Amino acid sequence: MANSPKPTLSLLISLLSLLSLFPPTLSSAPKHAPRFLGKFSRSNNKGPLGAPRYKYETRYFDQTLDHFSFSDLPTFRQRYLINTEYWAGPDRRGPIFFYCGNEGDIEWFAANTGFVWELAPRFQAMIIFPEHRYYGESMPYGSFEEAYKNATTLAHLTAEQALADFAVLITELKRNLSAHACPVVLFGGSYGGMLAAWMRLKYPHIAIGALASSAPVLQFEDIVPPETFYDIVSHDFRRESISCFNTIKDSWDVIESEGQKNNGLSYLTETFRFCRKLESADDLSNWLSSAYSYLAMGNYPYPADFLMPMPGNPIKEVCRKIDNCPDGMSILQRIFEGVSVYYNYTGTVDCFNLDDDPHGMNGWNWQACTEMVMPTSSSKNISMFPAYDYNYTSDEEWCLENYHVKPRPTWITTQFGGHGFKNALKSFGSNIIFSNGLLDPWSGGSVLEDISETIVALVTENGAHHLDLRPSTAEDPDWLVEQRAAEVKLIQGWLHQYFEKKKTVFDM
Secondary structure: OOOOOOOOHHHHHOOOOOOOOOOOOOOOOOOOOOOOOHHHOOOOOOOOOOOOOOOOEEEEEEEOOOOOOOOOOOOEEEEEEEEOOOOOOOOOOOOEEEEOOOOOOHHHHHHOOHHHHHHHHHHOOEEEEEOOOOOOOOOHHHOHHHHOOOHHHHOOOOHHHHHHHHHHHHHHHHHHOOOOOOOEEEEEEOHHHHHHHHHHHHOOOOOOEEEEEOOOOOOOOOOOOOOHHHHHHHHHHHOOOHHHHHHHHHHHHHHHHHHOOOOHHHHHHHHOOEOOOOOOHHHHHHHHHHHHHHHHHOOOOOOEOOOOOEOOOHHHHHHHHHHOOOOOOOHHHHHHHHHHHHHOOOOOOOOEOOOOOOOOOOHHHHHHOOOOOOOOOEOOOOOOOOOEOOOHHHHHHHHHHHHOOOOOOOHHHHHHOEOEHHHHHHHHOOOEEEEEEOOOHHHHHOOOOOOOOOEEEEEEOOOOOOHHHOOOOOOOOHHHHHHHHHHHHHHHHHHHHHHHHHHHHHHO
């Protein structure tokens, strides 16, 4: 495996979620690399996922482009979705449930966050889904093309600016609705979960608590081992089938060897049914790596179309396909049968395209090249992926070449903490739920133990990427029902405590 191709920076950059976040080396930028939810970052994603499943009104707010200077810059229209159907109103201090929009079209996140919609009637809450700047329709400078033109126009795409957007939007909405006394509860999954946790810490006067689901707030610098992400993905496959794990592990050398033959790229193109001829074997390896990572993120116990239409327990199905191939079938044909569970579960795709972003740019690539620097590597013995070490220099070169910026690998921890995170949270934080499923590769960078009585970790062994935020179904296992019940109880406690304090002040 020593000579196997290494995943590129944008392969991991592409990792989500979603979110996703991501990795290391190379000078080219594969578009299918796993990112949080980056594959949805520039489309409205209409179709089954984008179709509104819940009632809301779409509104726009004139938002400040730079909250931290007094430069004369143009404002931009921030889109947000709002539902007041169940809201108790300002007189009864009806709560506001505020989802921290992440790297993609906000309608897609709203359609996939059923937990918030299901809680609203119970708590008589208003629901708000704000869109993250530079994603969906919330484009500075009037259009995607202008906003993404260069490093100068992208300069205000940062987490701190997004949090300021949320704080200003909440403040202005409450003022316009005479809802000053209405408590705000934050929700978020993946990068949105990171934003929810950070907002609770940075703006404690704006929101009384936050549910941060699958939020890898510790995936920076050397706080967690860089091999954590790929080790968890590999564990998810190994637990289903050792032979499946070994087939995938052995396939990288076969792909590289085939790609070096005279007609090797043509053979790989035909075997994996690509619409256009592969330019390199690395492109195929990145395409496969993305699929395995997304399968781990979306390894839900029931069928779902969160990232792609997939069956329940999709990794189990991938391994069943790989292991049950007839004797004599080549390793590459076995891999194709398995990966088709992710890329073509519906059976409607005739050929596959590597490139899902014709412009070769998206917001998460920029964020990963500036402040979202998450070191990632692949271990030689535990991982089923090609082994490689994290190489910051390669990341920096890629970012300079593509965006003319240098990453700031210590900025997020400087701003929000990381080293000594537990002590800092215990001393200065409260009312945060970190929920994680251990099948989710991002769980390794999240908070997996209680920090205090009010900063709580809810961890499930078989949960995947922010499964708790998805709509409830009749197929939900008992452990998921119990996890959501625990979250409801904690949120109820926050609201009760808030109302009791308000009552005490009023009685005085």
